[in-house]
Every structure is written in C-alpha cells, then in structure tokens.
Amino acid sequence: MSDIARPRYIPVLLLDRHRRLVKTVAFGERTYIGDPFNVIRLFNEKEVDELCILDIDAGRDGYEIDHGFVAELAGECFMPLAYGGGLRDVRQCAPLARNGVEKFVVGAGATDAALIDALASVYGSSSVVACVDHRDGRAFVDGGQHDTGLSPLDLAQAAVAAGAGEVILQSIERDGARTGMDLAMIAKVADEIPVPLIALGGAGEVAHLAESIEAGAAAGASGSTFSFIGRLRAVLVTYPEDLTDSAGGGL
Numbered sequence: 658m659s660d661i662a663r664p665r666y667i668p669v670l671l672l673d674r675h676r677r678l679v680k681t682v683a684f685g686e687r688t689y690i691g692d693p694f695n696v697i698r699l700f701n702e703k704e705v706d707e708l709c710i711l712d713i714d715a716g717r718d719g720y721e722i723d724h725g726f727v728a729e730l731a732g733e734c735f736m737p738l739a740y741g742g743g744l745r746d747v748r749q750c751a752p753l754a755r756n757g758v759e760k761f762v763v764g765a766g767a768t769d770a771a772l773i774d775a776l777a778s779v780y781g782s783s784s785v786v787a788c789v790d791h792r793d794g795r796a797f798v799d800g801g802q803h804d805t806g807l808s809p810l811d812l813a814q815a816a817v818a819a820g821a822g823e824v825i826l827q828s829i830e831r832d833g834a835r836t837g838m839d840l841a842m843i844a845k846v847a848d849e850i851p852v853p854l855i856a857l858g859g860a861g862e863v864a865h866l867a868e869s870i871e872a873g874a875a876a877g878a879s880g881s882t883f884s885f886i887g888r889l890r891a892v893l894v895t896y897p898e899d900l901t902d903s904a905g906g907g908l
Contacts, residue, residue, distance in 0.1 A: 665876035666866055667707050668700060668883040668896065669857060672742070674714035676726060680880050681713070682833035684790075684801040690884050694733050700883075701735045703896035708734060709762065709825075709878065711788075712742025716765050717800050719743070724752040731757030739786060747775040754780065762786045762825065765798040767812060768805055770819035777820030785823070786855070787816035791842065792829040801829045810846050817850050824850060825878065828858035835861025835881050840872040847873030 670693060673679050678690040690696065693710070700708060710730065715722065722743055731738055740753060741762025750761050761780065766772045767787040776785045790797050791809035798805055805812060813824045826846050828839040838859040847854040853875030860866050866877030883896055 664870040664874075665707060665855075667709055667855065667876055667878040668705060669709045669711065669878050669880045670696060671880060672710060672712045672714075674718055674720070676723075679713075680833060680884050684829050684832055686833070693730060697730065697733045700896060701733070705736050705896050707737050707739070709739040709741075709760075711740075711762060711764075713800060715743030716798070717802065722749055722753070724756065727753060727758065728756035741786070741788060745769075745772070747772065747779060750776065750780065760784050760786050760823075762788050763816075763821075764788045764790070765803075767816045767821070768798060768807075770815065773816055773819035773821050777822070782820050782822035782852075785821045786825055787813065787821040787823070788825040788827060789813050789816070789846075790827045790829050797829065809842060810849055813846050813850050813854075817852050821852065823853045823855060823875075825855045825857050826874075831859030833881060834859055835865075837861075837865050838869045838872075838877075840868060843869055843872040843874050847875075 671679050678693050678696055679687040680690055681687050727740060737759045738757060739760035739762050740758045741764060744761055744763050744766050761776055761784060767789060773785055789809050789812050790801055794808060796805045796807045796809045796812040797803060826843060831839055836859060838856055843856045855876040855878050856869035856874035857878040860879040860882045862882060866879060869877040
C-alpha cells in the first residue's frame with residue numbers, strides 16, 4: 658500500500674450517451690443530475706482539487722470519444738481532471754492530453770496489459786488509472802456485463818504490474834446505495850498493491866469516505882456524496898467543507 662501525506666476526496670461524475678450527468682444504482686437505475694458544465698462550475702467554486710469524469714456508455718456502445726466535447730469540459734475545469742470511457746488505444750489519449758486531461762481511466766482496458774504499458778510509457782504510470790469494478794468477489798468490465806474470470810485483487814495486481822499508477826476499486830453492488838463502502842475488499846486490495854487505491858461505490862456521506870481511508874484507501878471517491886442530500890435523494894451538488902478541513906486545506 659502506498660504511503661501518502663494526506664487523503665484525497667474525489668467527486669466522480671458519470672456521463673451518459675446523451676452527454677448528461679447521471680447517478681446510477683448498482684450500474685442500473687439512473688437519476689439525472691444536471692448539465693456537466695454547470696456542475697463543473699459549481700465544483701470550481703467549491704475549490705475541489707481533483708475531478709473524475711467517466712463516460713459510462715462509451716465502452717458498451719462502442720462510440721468514439723468526442724474530443725471536442727471533452728476539450729470543452731476540460732476548459733471549464735479548474736482542477737486536475739481524470740477521464741475515462743471507451744479508452745482502447747493509446748492514440749486516443751493524445752488529444753485528451755492536449756486538451757487538459759491529466760489522468761486516463763481504463764475500465765475494460767484494465768485487462769489489456771499492452772494498452773496500460775503503452776499509456777505508461779508515453780504519459781507515465783501516474784497518469785494511468787485502472788478501474789476495477791467488482792461484484793460477488795469477481796471483477797467485471799463493460800458496465801458490469803462481462804465477468805473477467807479474475808478476482809478484484811488479481812485484476813488490480815495485473816494492471817499495476819503492467820504499469821498502472823493508481824487503481825479505482827468500485828463495488829457494483831454498493832453503487833448508489835449510500836449505505837457505506839466495501840471496507841473488507843478495500844483493505845484486502847490496498848494491502849496488496851504498491852500504488853494508491855481509490856475507493857468508489859457505496860458512500861453517501863462524509864463518514865463513509867473517511868472509513869475508506871481508515872481501511873487503507875489513499876482516496877475516497879463518490880458520486881452520491883457530492884450529488885444528493887437527505888433520505889429522498891434530492892439533487893444538490895456540493896462539496897462539504899469538512900472534507901477540505903480534514904485534508905489540511907485541500908484534497
């Protein structure tokens with residue numbers, strides 16, 4: 658597990674095929690959150706230090722990255738930006754990098770050692786983030802549709818060995834539930850990989866993010882914590898001040 662100075666707390670925004678921001682439940686039911694540009698501007702005002710945007714339909718639908726649209730998003734973003742969705746070839750990343758994307762998130766690409774190696778060779782391992790989605794002790798790709806035949810730990814270790822500098826570990830079952838994260842799996846994987854682990858899936862409040870850090874994650878990430886308020890899941894894009902305070906003035 659990597660030793661870092663302080664934890665990070667990362668809002669994760671999900672884009673659908675219509676360029677809308679949505680929040681999913683167990684990778685299924687979707688709630689409309691808002692226009693991505695407006696939400697990014699709100700996070701700018703909150704002085705969020707890092708943002709992750711994932712196109713959740715690109716991999717399943719197979720459409721190409723709209724580099725013009727991503728450039729517009731990055732142009733509105735005053736913090737480091739990670740982007741994922743449909744990344745299958747290192748050549749796709751050159752225009753992303755030119756337009757301000759600092760980290761590349763690979764989902765199905767996490768199973769492609771050659772792709773990860775190529776990305777790390779060009780952009781450095783610190784720019785390559787492997788997203789490991791898991792359910793029932795198995796790692797899945799393509800929005801949870803295809804079983805890789807690997808455990809989450811096995812896939813995370815393979816991605817790191819290929820050159821990934823960070824791993825997002827996402828629980829499919831807990832996605833959108835807002836009841837807490839899979840702390841046992843977080844602890845298990847974080848203890849066995851030499852790079853930072855970003856915990857995602859299940860957080861609904863600040864305490865859940867803090868618990869993921871205590872379990873061994875280097876960063877706690879969430880969509881729901883920064884998008885909903887209250888039992889009825891009213892949409893309210895926010896970034897609680899106590900996250901900034903707990904990180905010593907930043908993420």
